[in-house]
Amino acid sequence: MELKVYCDRLSQPSRAILIFCKANGIEFEEVKIDLGKGQHLSAEYEAVNPIKLVPAIVHGDFKLFESHAILIYLASAFPGVAHHWYPADIRERAKVHAVLDWHHSNLRRGSIGFIFNNTICLAFGIPANPEAAAKGEKLLSASLARIETFWLQEDGPFLLGNAKPTIADLALVCEIMQLEAGDKNDRDRILSPHKRVVKWMEDVKSASAPHFQEVHAIMGPVREKLEQLKIQAIENPE
């Protein structure tokens, strides 16, 4: 049964799904939906996902969107996926659900609030919004602190104290990697107080090598392009 993953590597949840598939040897076709060119708003893509967001998958005749639902589906539908990604134990699984849910209104909300409003918006022709970016940074920093004090525990290097990564580790680390699209000084300012988070990111990278690096290779060129747009925006204020 054919699996198509509709995604843009600029999108954090898209990257999580790509890395998960590659790390688990899942055969799929990557269909690029270029957000910067507005391809997610096309009639063709609407037939795949009426909500017009990426990522989405089509597996045979089954369509699905929302990255956490997709990660859970892939972990459950493909027998070759190692169990640690989405534990069978009801209680361990519940903890994975809890951190994925927490992510929506905390890390993701803060991260998007910051990086979209100070950098990525430029790729869509929207001017930067420093007030919204500051609000986002506050929530982002609070979320990173919470990851260090609560979600990363003593027993193991991954979220929830696990010895091996779950889908939650991939989802959350890909979110933090979005900072790579912005100014290096901003990224260092935000991340450097959180040494445990930095180590955890390295652990997730190692656990899903070489796919993590390969999927994230886009971030360098994206950062350079966005730097150009920022310079232009400063030189040509409207």
Place this chain on the structure above:
Amino acid sequence: MELKVYCDRLSQPSRAILIFCKANNAEFEEVTIEIGKGQHRSPEYAEVNPMKQLPAIVHGDFKLFESHAILIYLASTLPGVADHWYPADVRERAKVHSVLDWHHTNLRRGSVGYLLNTVFAVAFGMPGDPKAAAEGEKLLLASLARIESFWLQGDGPFLLGNSKPTIADVALVCEVTQLEAADENDRDRILKPHTKILKWVEDVKSATAPHFEEIHATICSAREPLKKLKAQADHKSE
């Protein structure tokens, strides 16, 4: 094994869990943590949930928060829960996950943004932010429209076209009913155009009778006291 549900009936996700438990004849102890009195910030409650939010459960020695994770855990653990609440089929289950995920950033975000800044701000002694309220209302209306045009499409009366409710129906309807705390004119302005939504709320009410109505008594009786608080605050600021 003892199950304790820490909740406040004024909280939408708290109600969803209470209704689900009662509709499935679960044995549990309801422990009221009054948000209005700041009980969620007590050191005792921090032992239960370090995030200091509601709802949370303690099942034997197992602690869990985030309402969607709790609903999934209870559907998987409580004896005698019918399959329709959280289908075993991987694809049907994936669809339930996707609407629960969509809910975080759409219906819930819009509803909370609107109500917090119009109705509940006053009760918590804070000024409401009119801009945030307007943004919240916009997202709330868009979400209600999306539920009607997409999530309620299909053969049956429940979300995803199902003939019987899932945990997603209870979770999302309890968000819609939060509008009972608002001024009737505002509530009617927002809800009355959405006849499909109103019917769906009735269907979920019937499917979980008599518990739905019983558990909603608190939010329905909050409207008048909240109106009085607002009138006092408006009077003071004149």
